[in-house]
Amino acid sequence: MPLRPPAPALGGRDGPTALPRWITAIIVGAIAVASAAALVWPSLPFNRQPVADSDVGVISAQIEGEGMGGRISATAPDFAYIAPGGKTVRLSDYRGKVVIVNFWATWCQPCRQEMPALQRVAAAEPNVVVLEVDLQESGDKVRSFLDQLALDRLVPVLDSDGQTTRRFGVLSLPSTFFVDRTGVIRHLELGGPLSEDQIRVGIGKAR
Numbered sequence: 001m002p003l004r005p006p007a008p009a010l011g012g013r014d015g016p017t018a019l020p021r022w023i024t025a026i027i028v029g030a031i032a033v034a035s036a037a038a039l040v041w042p043s044l045p046f047n048r049q050p051v052a053d054s055d056v057g058v059i060s061a062q063i064e065g066e067g068m069g070g071r072i073s074a075t076a077p078d079f080a081y082i083a084p085g086g087k088t089v090r091l092s093d094y095r096g097k098v099v100i101v102n103f104w105a106t107w108c109q110p111c112r113q114e115m116p117a118l119q120r121v122a123a124a125e126p127n128v129v130v131l132e133v134d135l136q137e138s139g140d141k142v143r144s145f146l147d148q149l150a151l152d153r154l155v156p157v158l159d160s161d162g163q164t165t166r167r168f169g170v171l172s173l174p175s176t177f178f179v180d181r182t183g184v185i186r187h188l189e190l191g192g193p194l195s196e197d198q199i200r201v202g203i204g205k206a207r
Contacts, residue, residue: 056139057081057157059164063090070168072188076101076179077167081157091131092183098206099179100130100199103165105137106145108173114193115151121199122153128203132156135165135173178202 063078070077076099080090091099102118104111122130132154134142142156159165168177176194178187187205189198 055084056143057083059157059159062163062167072185074185075183076177076185079164094129095183096181098128098181098203101133101177101179102130103133103135103170103175104173105135106141110192111174114174115149117194117196117199119151119153120196130154133159133164135159136162178206180206
């Protein structure tokens, strides 16, 4: 019976070998858990930020309707927010325009990186509205971040209880939905940062 050749030693002269599958599985699992924890952590009751009275919008109500969902070809889940100055605005009030609904947070690095591209597109597209739905942070923090980067063409809205984020089925940040003029989601991008070209492709599908 022939002898089996000896197993190569890790890190030998022939170079490092691949990690065992169980170690790789543990590493991948840990990364997935960390990503989920980063999204869930802000929603825990003891970690919620108070909603500051500042010049950003604050979501005040969820509006139910048939056929709504956070998926392509579904009507975008409708919601109402109180804009600076006290006016109540609904997502459905933007019918007739393409709306980009971008879910983000200041602690999300890819979110921060794609903001300038969203700003450039919003500045060049007067018939496109970019709603920046922030996940459970204070208005002062959001306003300060946008002002620092001169992001004056984006419309910040606070999702203080996370209900809108959940209705759209968002599992990670950033997540970006492209809503057409009739209120139907035509394209979505999960993850980021998005480039200006990617944003324009999404707008094209929503036109």
